[in-house]
Amino acid sequence: MAAYNLLIVEDSPTMRQLISFSLKRLKNVKIVEATNGVDALKKLSEEKFSLIIADINMPLMDGLKLLSIIRSDPIYNNIPVIIVTTEGAEADREKGIKLGANAYLSKPIQTTELLKVVTGLLKIEN
Amino acid sequence: MDKNESDITRKAEEFLKVFRKGEEFTQELLKENERLRYRTVQFEDQVKALQRRSEGPEIENLKDTISHLEEEKTALINRYKAVEDENKDFAARYLEVEDENNNLANLYVASYQLHSTLDFTEVLTIVVEIIINLIGTDEFGIMLIDEMTNELSFVASEGIDSIKNKKIKIGDGIIGNVVKTGENYFEEDLEIFHPASDLHPIVCIPLKIKDYIIGVIAIFSLMEQKNKKLTKVDYELLSMLAGHAATAIFSSKLYSQSERKLSTIQGFIDLLSNKNK
CATH class of the missing domain: 3.30.450.40 (GAF domain)
Known part of the structure; x- marks a missing residue:
């Protein structure tokens, strides 16, 4: 059984596969994918997660809305959240951090940086 | 005997006492002098013996061993430096391989999706x-x-x-x-x-x-x-x-x-x- 259950919330299948492919290099991780915020909340109600990686720009429910719901829910508010966006803009970063994101990654995501942030938040060795 | 005679006798006795003490002290000094001379001769013999030993084959062997150990030490230091450089090379190579791996993963995902x-x-x-x-x-x-x-x-x-x-x-x-x-x-x-x-x-x-x-x-x-x-x-x-x-x-x-x-x-x-x- 995997020690860490990671949830990737991303509408682009290419990005989902890319993030998932990079994270599979870590030991003892299980990866679950969600296509938007609504799908992510459904997955969150079904199983426990150690970390969430969420894109900001998504249809139905964006990453920031998902983050605010997670942070206001006592069941999920301890789960570390990494926000991913295409824009390198400071405003989005600030919004995400204000809402309680633990880290922020800009696209194009560098695998080394992604693994560093994830292992840092999960306190595991890469 | 009148008083003057008895004073002279007492002084002469006191003088004799001091003279005897002086004699005893001189005897002791002579003995000490003799002992020190003997020690000096002993030390001189020891120094001569040590000098003889320092010129002997044992010292030459020890000197050889020291110089051999010094060479070994220098060789080890050089080897250590070489290993350290090798480690740095390996670390740099590891990062390159890691980058290459990430790039291949990106290329794989891209072509798979396409x-x-x-x-x-x-x-x-x-x-x-x-x-x-x-x-x-x-x-x-x-x-x-x-x-x-x-x-x-x-x-x-x-x-x-x-x-x-x-x-x-x-x-x-x-x-x-x-x-x-x-x-x-x-x-x-x-x-x-x-x-x-x-x-x-x-x-x-x-x-x-x-x-x-x-x-x-x-x-x-x-x-x-x-x-x-x-x-x-x-x-x-x-x-x-x-x-x-x-x-x-x-x-x-x-x-x-x-x-x-x-x-x-x-x-x-x-x-x-x-x-x-």
């Missing part, structure tokens, strides 16, 4: 996603050649609303020339890049199936976080895109055409079979 569907619109969406997410650009377009007019027109684009309806003749400008020559175009120095026109790309790669060119991918700017630089993997990704995207776009186009033809034929067959009934 060939995951035969739907023309989906293929274009995937190419757009790869360009945005893996290369990091927000102003670009995919242009295909219209075989009837021999002109290039945009079939998908991002952030170039002002030019997305423009058409380019083969051989015209940088984009038209890329189609004509089949060569990739990369603007040399993005730090000092000033576009000569709104159709002046920083990167333009032909979509090629062997020597057959079906269109181009034209990139007009990079995202801020790219710091006006294309990395090694960007060039690799773009080169890979040139081949894989072309094949994926071409196959999906052929597939949709054949699907359309199939449904037309099926329509005729249905019509004919209904007439025959």
Whole structure:
């Protein structure tokens, strides 16, 4: 059984596969994918997660809305959240951090940086 | 005896007492002197013996051992330095391999996604996603050649609303020339890049199936976080895109055409079979 259950919330299948492919290099991780915020909340109600990686720009429910719901829910508010966006803009970063994101990654995501942030938040060795 | 005589006698006795003590002290000094002379002779003998030993073969052996150990120490220090340098090389090589691994993963995902569907619109969406997410650009377009007019027109684009309806003749400008020559175009120095026109790309790669060119991918700017630089993997990704995207776009186009033809034929067959009934 995997020690860490990671949830990737991303509408682009290419990005989902890319993030998932990079994270599979870590030991003892299980990866679950969600296509938007609504799908992510459904997955969150079904199983426990150690970390969430969420894109900001998504249809139905964006990453920031998902983050605010997670942070206001006592069941999920301890789960570390990494926000991913295409824009390198400071405003989005600030919004995400204000809402309680633990880290922020800009696209194009560098695998080394992604693994560093994830292992840092999960306190595991890469 | 009168008083004077007794005083003299007492003084003489006292003098004799002091004289005897002096004699005893002198005797002791003589003895000590003798003992010290004996010790001096002993030390002199010891020094002579030590001198004899220091010139002997034992010392020579020890000296040899010391010099041998010194050489060994220097060799070990040099070996340690060499190992340290080797470790640094290994660490640098490890990082290179790690980078290469990440790049291969990106290339794998990109090519896997490109060939995951035969739907023309989906293929274009995937190419757009790869360009945005893996290369990091927000102003670009995919242009295909219209075989009837021999002109290039945009079939998908991002952030170039002002030019997305423009058409380019083969051989015209940088984009038209890329189609004509089949060569990739990369603007040399993005730090000092000033576009000569709104159709002046920083990167333009032909979509090629062997020597057959079906269109181009034209990139007009990079995202801020790219710091006006294309990395090694960007060039690799773009080169890979040139081949894989072309094949994926071409196959999906052929597939949709054949699907359309199939449904037309099926329509005729249905019509004919209904007439025959």
